[in-house]
Amino acid sequence: MKIDKIYVINLLRDNQHIIDKLETLPIEGGCEYFILDATNGWKVASGEEKKKFNFKVADWWKIDHEHNFYNREVTPGEMGCGLSHYECVKLGYDEGHETILILEEDFIYNGEWPSKETFEQLPDDWSMFNFARRGLWSENEEQVLGDDLVRVGYSYNNQAYLVSRKGMKEILDSDYLNNVIVNDEFYPALHGTHDRQDAIDKFYNPNFRYYATRKEYFGQESNPSRDSLTEFTPEYVRELDTNTPYKRDFNILDDSNWEEWSNRYINPQLMNGEFDLITDEPAPHVYVFPLFTKAFCDELIELGEQQEWTHGRHAFYPTTDNLLDVLGMKNIYNRVVNDYVRPYAIDRFELEGDTWDHLSDESFIIKYPFDEQAHLGVHHDFSNITTLVNLNPGGFTGGGTYFPKYKCLVNPKEIGMATLHPGNITHKHGARPTTSGTRYVVVSFITNSDHKGFEPKQY
Numbered sequence: 464m465k466i467d468k469i470y471v472i473n474l475l476r477d478n479q480h481i482i483d484k485l486e487t488l489p490i491e492g493g494c495e496y497f498i499l500d501a502t503n504g505w506k507v508a509s510g511e512e513k514k515k516f517n518f519k520v521a522d523w524w525k526i527d528h529e530h531n532f533y534n535r536e537v538t539p540g541e542m543g544c545g546l547s548h549y550e551c552v553k554l555g556y557d558e559g560h561e562t563i564l565i566l567e568e569d570f571i572y573n574g575e576w577p578s579k580e581t582f583e584q585l586p587d588d589w590s591m592f593n594f595a596r597r598g599l600w601s602e603n604e605e606q607v608l609g610d611d612l613v614r615v616g617y618s619y620n621n622q623a624y625l626v627s628r629k630g631m632k633e634i635l636d637s638d639y640l641n642n643v644i645v646n647d648e649f650y651p652a653l654h655g656t657h658d659r660q661d662a663i664d665k666f667y668n669p670n671f672r673y674y675a676t677r678k679e680y681f682g683q684e685s686n687p688s689r690d691s692l693t694e695f696t697p698e699y700v701r702e703l704d705t706n707t708p709y710k711r712d713f714n715i716l717d718d719s720n721w722e723e724w725s726n727r728y729i730n731p732q733l734m735n736g737e738f739d740l741i742t743d744e745p746a747p748h749v750y751v752f753p754l755f756t757k758a759f760c761d762e763l764i765e766l767g768e769q770q771e772w773t774h775g776r777h778a779f780y781p782t783t784d785n786l787l788d789v790l791g792m793k794n795i796y797n798r799v800v801n802d803y804v805r806p807y808a809i810d811r812f813e814l815e816g817d818t819w820d821h822l823s824d825e826s827f828i829i830k831y832p833f834d835e836q837a838h839l840g841v842h843h844d845f846s847n848i849t850t851l852v853n854l855n856p857g858g859f860t861g862g863g864t865y866f867p868k869y870k871c872l873v874n875p876k877e878i879g880m881a882t883l884h885p886g887n888i889t890h891k892h893g894a895r896p897t898t899s900g901t902r903y904v905v906v907s908f909i910t911n912s913d914h915k916g917f918e919p920k921q922y
């Protein structure tokens with residue numbers, strides 16, 4: 464298939480770095496390209512940057528929903544990103560092209576291109592053909608059209624995709640500028656395979672045909688939980704780039720550079736130290752705060768699943784779990800407890816005295832599969848304070864920690880949020896049953912140097 468022009472959306476990177484990457488693409492005879500100076504949504508929102516289009520951010524996007532991505536407003540970064548994709552489509556159309564390739568600046572070409580057969584199988588009615596999308600849970604099932612070709616259901620990731628002239632017109636004819644949402648969500652809505660009917664009602668065009676390869680031919684350099692330009696401002700990300708070059712082979716068990724480890728795995732909001740700003744207190748002395756990044760949670764689950772799980776380590780309240788000790792994480796986690804949880808707990812509980820100068824912890828990863836050990840009865844912990852970290856909200860339904868005395872269920876929707884509460888006497892609690900999927904958490908029984916029976920236990 465002949466590609467007329469490549470558009471690269473660039474907000475941050477050095478153009479030469481992008482040009483070097485473009486030269487690795489196996490496009491016969493090369494291809495004209497244009498590196499678009501992307502809309503910086505943060506600056507547009509603050510009035511520092513002029514709007515390129517008259518537009519309105521969708522005010523209907525935020526709804527009350529168990530999926531946390533629907534629970535918040537469209538971020539300025541997402542607005543800027545969506546408008547930049549739209550601008551590429553408009554340029555391609557106005558310049559009269561038949562087929563364009565749109566790339567995001569941090570694309571990584573994996574070294575392989577979709578086969579000739581796949582392009583031959585692509586139906587003539589195609590509007591969009593994505594080389595890097597990822598499927599999401601959905602009732603809208605994909606249609607498999609070939610070994611490496613699907614008509615997509617609900618999916619995300621627009622790192623690299625082709626748009627036909629027909630598709631460009633369909634995108635430009637949509638009501639997108641009056642309803643700007645992140646463009647990963649816009650395309651499935653235009654295609655009628657979004658999971659939200661309100662999004663489909665806004666955008667659906669039955670002529671828009673969205674196809675994708677089954678393989679991912681492109682990856683991305685940035686890590687969404689740490690340096691995504693749609694989540695954080697370019698200034699923040701640029702600073703990260705300067706201070707801590709991104710290492711692709713970074714490993715959760717490698718703490719040889721603690722600052723680097725912390726920058727990658729500890730939520731930047733907690734590191735900023737604005738405890739009042741980042742804390743929810745759903746019940747007295749139950750504090751919910753962002754502790755870890757998504758990268759930490761994903762890697763810890765992966766690590767946990769590489770080990771045989773134990774059952775019934777605790778005599779009276781058996782859980783399916785593994786000590787972080789067994790995963791090789793004991794010292795690293797104790798460092799997290801002392802460097803990041805300890806100052807936060809001292810601040811929240813107004814703790815005094817040198818017995819809080821160094822904390823011990825017994826920490827373990829627990830899983831609650833809905834069809835096995837899905838809950839844990841009400842109990843006290845044998846600790847001074849306890850933290851519980853949510854590793855995979857969105858991956859299960861039900862679950863959460865219930866405090867009967869306060870009639871309070873704590874079940875944060877964001878990945879990496881921690882719940883901190885006093886360990887014994889006042890905050891009896893249990894784990895609500897998981898009703899589908901598997902819930903993963905990390906629990907820490909934390910003790911100070913005064914604690915009797917120094918090895919903490921649950922009873």
Ligand SMILES: [Fe+2]
Pocket residue numbers: 842843844849892
């Ligand atoms: Fe507990």
